[in-house]
Amino acid sequence: LEIRETLLILLPALDIHEEIEETVFGHPLYASREEAKLLLGETEYQHGQLQKLRAELIAALQTDSPESLPLLKILAADLVKKLRLHFETEEKQLWPHYRAYSRSMDKSLRLRLSRQVKELRKTVENQRFALADCLDIRK
Numbered sequence: 001l002e003i004r005e006t007l008l009i010l011l012p013a014l015d016i017h018e019e020i021e022e023t024v025f026g027h028p029l030y031a032s033r034e035e036a037k038l039l040l041g042e043t044e045y046q047h048g049q050l051q052k053l054r055a056e057l058i059a060a061l062q063t064d065s066p067e068s069l070p071l072l073k074i075l076a077a078d079l080v081k082k083l084r085l086h087f088e089t090e091e092k093q094l095w096p097h098y099r100a101y102s103r104s105m106d107k108s109l110r111l112r113l114s115r116q117v118k119e120l121r122k123t124v125e126n127q128r129f130a131l132a133d134c135l136d137i138r139k
Contacts, residue, residue: 003072007057007079009124014054014083016120018047023112025094030102039094046086053079 021043030036053075060071 003069003076004061007061007072007076011054011057013120013124014050016116016123020113020116020120021090023109023116025098027102027109030098033101035097036101039089039097043086043089043094046082046089050079050082050086053082 025031025036025040025043031040057072057075057079060068060075
């Protein structure tokens, strides 16, 4: 049950995380640089892997049977592994490279990011409350 709850909160948050990345790293002044293209290609590949895994997880979540739990555990472990790699790529390669070329973000980009981060928080909170209501475990 904990795996299901966590995934129902995590999966929508990951979608918004990708939108935030697109806002930051998709800016043409950054994304058109050759080194950036390589790094963005790697993260885009990782996003593709995560999206495929996301689809498998959603299918497994929709199957509410005792047999689905072992599959969910395997898929969740794979998700953790892929997310760690993705976040490591972002933290150690993409963000440092971005900062080197983008010393100051323009005001409109900061405002868009702020809205997206607020939306992410709201989505996670709403999912948590909806799940708590559904399971009747509001804390």
